[in-house]
Amino acid sequence: MTARRELAYAVLLCLAGAGLALWAVTRTWVLDSTTSSALDEGGTGAQLLPWLPALALVGLAGGGAVLATGGWLRRVLGALLALFGLALAGGGGYGLLADLGDQVSSQWPALTLLGGLMAAAGGALTALHGNRWPAMSARYERRSRRDADTSGPIQGAGTVEAWEALDRGEDPTVR
Secondary structure, three states: OOHHHHHHHHHHHHHHHHHHHHHHHOOEEEEOOOOOOOOOOOEEHHHHOOHHHHHHHHHHHHHHHHHHOOHHHHHHHHHHHHHHHHHHHHHHHHHHHOOOOOEEOOHHHHHHHHHHHHHHHHHHHHHHHHHHOOOOOHHHOOOOOOOOOOOOOOOOOOHHHHHHHHHOOOOOOOO
16 A cells, blocks of 8 residues: 555544544433423533543544644654544443433444544554655745845845846846
């Protein structure tokens, strides 16, 4: 498998897993049968475990950050994403196994568990192989003033000096 394809798989696993977990956490996990109000939706995963949506958002941001980093920093980010994914999976597992009371809908905790495992797999793949994947190019980064080329007929020329050179008939771009 090529390095670009591995990078794409890891990013997609992180983003899809964290997105699935975020969506499943916002669904109703527990229905409250004690109230007769039709407006009462019960307890969502976010209400039961308030840290789950935050972890899912961090997983989404981390999936994008995998593209922007490189080398050892990408591997560290992958390890963190793997831990966050396992924590998401743990929250989904808790929702499946804990006695939450009334009518528990097991599909949403199961999807949270699946999303967390997907994000953890993407993070683990990044932690293991991320240093050999291509990184963003420095081609479009802004050069510092030290790196700026000041050679040519107008040394350190600004805009005014360049226009004045053109008025004199000189080409400010000639070296």
